[in-house]
Amino acid sequence: MIRPRVDEHVRLDDRVMAAVLVVARDVAMVRPSERSTVTVSMATGAALEQPHPIMDTRTLSTTYCTFMSEDGQKPILAAPGGFLSRSRTVAPPNWSRWLVPPAALSVHLAIGQAYAWSVFKPPLESALHVSGTGSALPFQLGIVMLGLSAAFGGPMVERNGPRWAMFVSMICFSSGFLLAALGVSTSQYWLVVFGYGFVGGIGLGIGYISPVSTLMKWFPDRPGMATGIAIMGFGGGALIASPWSTQMLGTFGTDTGGIATTFLVHGLVYAVFMSMGVLLVRVPPVGWVPRGWVPAKAAARALITTANVSARNAIRTPQFWCLWVVLCFNVTAGIGILEKAAPMIRDFFANTATPVSVGAAAGFVALLSLANMTGRIVWSSTSDLIGRKNMYRVYLGVGALLYLTIALAGNAHNFVFILCAIGILSFYGGGFATAPAYLKDLFGTYQVGAIHGRLLTAWSTAGVLGPLIINAIADSQKAAGRTGPALYTTSLYIMIGLLVVGFLANELIRPVNPRFHEPQVAEMGPQETLLTRQGGS
Amino acid sequence: MADQGETARHIPLMILAWAWVVLPFGYGVYQLLLKLTQLFAG
16 A cells, blocks of 8 residues: 655636546656655635645546536646647536547548558559569558557557547658658658658557547447447548549549649548547546446456556556457458458369359458458447457357358358358457457556557567468468368368467456556545555456 | 437537548448449359
8 A cells, every 4th residue: 555645736727616636546647757646635715826725635536637616527627738638638518428439430430541552552563663562561561550659659648648649640640641742752662661651650550549548438338339439440441541542543643643642632631531530539527437337337247347457567467468369369360361352262162163253252352341340340349248258259269160161161152151251250350349348347447548559469460470371371282283172271270270279368368466456546534545456356 | 428418419519520430431331332242243
């Protein structure tokens, strides 16, 4: 237990009645050097120019500070900070939480454009004379930067709040396009790679995690659904960008001038589109909970905690690494099929009476994209009802059975193949979208965005692992003279093995040991506050 | 917080905010469905 010093007085403006509520761990977020300092005070009186004596103490369990009106209902004065600061985004009492998902979507739908980069590859290759490998560099660097900035920028996002994070994301992502436009117009390809890949990639990572903890604070009763909406948006971003970018290249042309103009328009349009999220996003006021929702009742369910674990402590727990394995192998299984979908279905049914045409294979890829996107919202929302652990049992267990069905059925029935692939891809999307809510259940909302950022390294790993397994084995089988389903059978059994390992890792997940929990401020009486550990999960 | 009366005050903003994201998303899904028809045509 830590006995805090009450050593900070805040000068208030001329508004009447304010309470300054700062929790120890929030002070730690603002000034890491003052980790053991807590100030919990209620000051009364108008036009306070001098430090005011402490009148009362309060318990608070949110991750920001605010100034409240006398009745404690209305935030009347933001803590020091500019328009982008967390304290300036505290929602007024009549704010609807249903305004927060569109704010999140405006960011995720924009940054999801990254998966439509392939549209720019052929024009760049012919206009700037770069190789296929070279034209993929901006995307690859962008994905690397997404992982790095999400993993390392998480604590900054938590500290500065969602508006700051969305603003940084907007600036980086849009600037990336503008730099790329400059690079193309001056035939400096390195600038395209640096702009879109490095600068834009930082925007991808910060943008991806920016709304996560805010959504879960607004929707503690339905965290799976809330994050499912946002993460579905990331998948939807490519659906918008792919035809839109194609049409724009058709309009402006595919020479350097046309590509540069297309990049310029992308940068400007995405800046405007994302600014809606920057302006609209709000964090809930201190102590806000949905009407009729009782945290203690929700926490009575297995694996749902009311305690909080910092990002630094989270990666020291076995639960984090079990979930890392779960996500990594679930994504590996899905991404393997997704990346190879078109050639895979054509190879599978090449020697049958019903071969699959190029056009039909493209339709199959579109169907899988739809399954991936729908799975994100449907399965993630379902996890609010049946629990996160059970949901991952379905993703991994049923996913393994679907892979087994494909392996055993071979090329006997194409509808069996298609149905199983739809199921696998919906579980792939669902696995992505349910992960933040699983983290919230295990580690609380305190730094869940930062923890999620670190978990995304599992995605990066799977992004390499999945295609590597499928492609390497298919190539070796082809070299051995095999055709049809035999090209993929070994890969399918490897995927089944990975899913089983993931299933076992999920079974090992238990509530986090209380020694990792953050201290909680408990009310002790006027002018004295005690920090204690929070209760069990 | 967001009871019916309070939500009603935000209806225009709510419509604008959701339209802002749903319209482009709908465009993307429409384009996807056009591609999807090729699966059954092939």
